[in-house]
Amino acid sequence: MDLGLRDKVAVVTGGTEGIGFAAARQFLAEGAYVAVCGRRQAVLDQALAQLGPRAFGQTCDMTQEDAVYAFAKAVYDHFGRLDVWVNNVGATIARHDDWYTGEEIDRTYAVNFKSVVMGSQAAIAYLEKQGGVIVNVASLAARCATSGRATLYGPLKSAVVGFTNTFAGEVAAKGVRVTAVLPGFTVTPLVKATIRPEDLVKQGQTCLLHRPAAPEEIAGPIVFLASSQASYMTSTAIEVSGGRSVTLNPGYSYGK
Ligand SMILES: NC(=O)c1ccc[n+]([C@@H]2O[C@H](COP(=O)([O-])OP(=O)(O)OC[C@H]3O[C@@H](n4cnc5c(N)ncnc54)[C@H](OP(=O)(O)O)[C@@H]3O)[C@@H](O)[C@H]2O)c1
Numbered sequence: 001m002d003l004g005l006r007d008k009v010a011v012v013t014g015g016t017e018g019i020g021f022a023a024a025r026q027f028l029a030e031g032a033y034v035a036v037c038g039r040r041q042a043v044l045d046q047a048l049a050q051l052g053p054r055a056f057g058q059t060c061d062m063t064q065e066d067a068v069y070a071f072a073k074a075v076y077d078h079f080g081r082l083d084v085w086v087n088n089v090g091a092t093i094a095r096h097d098d099w100y101t102g103e104e105i106d107r108t109y110a111v112n113f114k115s116v117v118m119g120s121q122a123a124i125a126y127l128e129k130q131g132g133v134i135v136n137v138a139s140l141a142a143r144c145a146t147s148g149r150a151t152l153y154g155p156l157k158s159a160v161v162g163f164t165n166t167f168a169g170e171v172a173a174k175g176v177r178v179t180a181v182l183p184g185f186t187v188t189p190l191v192k193a194t195i196r197p198e199d200l201v202k203q204g205q206t207c208l209l210h211r212p213a214a215p216e217e218i219a220g221p222i223v224f225l226a227s228s229q230a231s232y233m234t235s236t237a238i239e240v241s242g243g244r245s246v247t248l249n250p251g252y253s254y255g256k
Contacts, residue, residue, distance in 0.1 A: 009033045010027040012086045013088050015088060019188060027084070036051070038059065044059055063114055083127070084133050085133075092153045100151075112157060128171070138183075165178075165235045168235035169235065178235060180237040184241025184244045185206075
């Protein structure tokens with residue numbers, strides 16, 4: 001199936017590791033050029049070395065307004081066009097005490113929501129030149145509560161889905177589609193490094209498919225949404241959770 005991405009330019013924020021890196025690799029495999037950003041220079045350098053000559057990258061903290069606009073401009077200056085912008089940056093930030101400090105709220109908001117709004121606004125001036133696509137990486141947590149020490153993660157991912165819809169309405173006339181994916185539990189290198197192997201297995205077994213996702217399994221739907229095969233899709237969010245919503249129903253028995 002031709003995804004119509006050959007020679008297109010796709011930006012993946014936070015594309016140096018995890019789901020973003022897997023998405024960058026799949027865009028390249030489809031013949032696109034790719035731009036990635038992250039905060040750490042060494043990790044960026046390593047990613048660019050693996051992505052090869054069709055990739056461009058720059059350090060950029062996606063929570064910093066000026067840096068976001070500068071990154072979008074740098075990508076455009078480098079490639080001369082911009083067709084796809086994936087807002088992939090996000091993080092579950094656990095609060096340290098019983099209740100959030102103001103600083104923790106601001107930080108969680110900035111990385112999960114502000115980064116998406118700023119990224120979308122920075123991209124639009126370039127995407128509208130020939131039409132394009134924004135794909136926002138939300139989370140299954142947008143649909144179901146994730147209580148615990150990261151209480152705000154889900155509500156902010158819900159806001160990302162809400163913004164996907166409102167922004168889609170604002171930019172449709174400019175020829176830009178705006179979509180979102182809602183990943184479930186995905187084993188990225190960071191997850192692997194921070195969660196005990198037995199907890200990884202336990203967590204993975206909670207969905208219908210009885211295993212966590214690999215980053216490539218989230219990257220596939222991201223690339224699809226960005227492709228010409230999704231040309232009639234805008235203001236929509238795809239859940240990629242191995243059927244986790246179904247097993248959240250306490251009345252559902254899924255055995256094994
Ligand atoms: N993994 C899961 O189970 C899961 C499930 C549902 C949704 N998601 C969502 O999927 C997205 C990717 O998650 P992931 O698990 O692949 O993350 P990850 O493995 O932690 O990778 C995050 C990437 O984003 C970069 N990054 C983080 N903060 C940044 C910032 N402020 N500015 C620029 N770059 C930044 C990181 O590089 P630096 O650290 O060098 O900046 C890295 O390249 C997130 O939005 C996450 O909420 C993940």
